[in-house]
Amino acid sequence: MRLVKSLVERCFDLISLLSENAGAMALGEISRRLDVPKSAAHRLLTTLCELGWAEQDPDSGFYRLSLRLAVIGQRLLVSTRIPDICQPILDRLANATEGLGRMAIVDPDGLTWIAHSQGARSGLIYQPDIVARVPLHMTANGKAWLATLDRDEALARAVASGLGRTDMGGPRVITTKQTFSAALDETQERGWAAAIEEAEAGVAAIAVAIRVGEQVVGTVSVAGPIHRFSPLVAPQVADQVKAASQELSSLWPYRIASPHKQTPPRLASST
Structure with missing residues (x-):
């Protein structure tokens, strides 16, 4: 065996x-x-x-x-109805903030991007490199998820993602466990995560975890040129991201399994 x-x-x-x-x-x-x-x-x-x-x-x-x-993965994703449910919400968020709306789901290895929407139609437009895996230690999405985990596990995952390396990220990327832990404390206190020029120069992002009951199933975020995320504007954008997160949570097609009721397998686990 x-x-x-x-x-x-x-x-x-x-x-x-x-x-x-x-x-x-x-x-x-x-x-x-x-x-x-x-x-x-x-x-x-x-x-x-x-x-x-x-x-x-x-x-x-x-x-x-x-x-x-x-092909099989795409069939599974479509069968969950996640794209149908999430895309309109992402579109509204991106249009309202004139930024790049993105959503990631939790899997055993971390976070994986699954959907995006570009809300900016003119001026500076943020268009990131197309990658599947979310860099946990230098993104708002990574912080939003890691802040929901046990701190030791969160720091271990951040280190595995690249925390401490000087050859990754933007000019303000966090490189020490102590500073990153403080950033997770801040994320927990205010209910949303921010990354200001941590992933790329001139780019900022705000993210919120998506919860189904007590389980975190993913994250939703908005990113764009840094001038759109001033200290006065950022809390307003965060409120819009929070609203999108709550809507996604209420419509999420996979529910927490009950011992008395058979349900589809959970999409992801935060462990």
């Missing part, structure tokens, strides 16, 4: 690794990153290729996931 579990864990570790490196990876790099022998990594890759979940580049010999997983 333990052997089967170990193989399944290794398989999903491999899929997760390849999902973050869509440009394909060499067998040696995969072996090193997963800390498994090349022979074991090769067997897993061969099986995934035979099943159609991965493919090997005929020229380089590198491996990558096929689009099969992406």
Whole structure:
């Protein structure tokens, strides 16, 4: 039983690794990153290729996931009705604030972007790089979620995300645990998180956690040029983000499981 579990864990570790490196990876790099022998990594890759979940580049010999997983993931996301429910709310938030509205969901590894809406139509428009994983230590979304966790876990996740590195983020990125912990305290006290030039120069953002009962399922935010987030304006924007969060919470399609009632599996876990 333990052997089967170990193989399944290794398989999903491999899929997760390849999902973050869509440009394909060499067998040696995969072996090193997963800390498994090349022979074991090769067997897993061969099986995934035979099943159609991965493919090997005929020229380089590198491996990558096929689009099969992406198609199934898209089907699951659509079946949850999350895009249908969330997009109109994000659109209203983005239009009202003339910023970039974004939403992320909690998964076991952190936060993942799943939806966005651009409200600015003229002037300076913030258009970030397209990435799936939310950098926890330098974004308002990351702070909004981490502030809901046990502090030790929150700091550990922030460090894993890059807290302490000087080669990441904007000019005001936080680099120490003490300062980051203070930022989480501030986020808890006021009920919303802010990141001012922490991810990128000239960019600010405000985020709020989305809760279903006691469970945090995601975050919603607005980002844009820093001049739109002055100390006088920021609380007003925060109120709009809070309202969007509350609306998303009330309409969230997945409810907390009850021992007496069968419900769909939870979308995410904060652990």
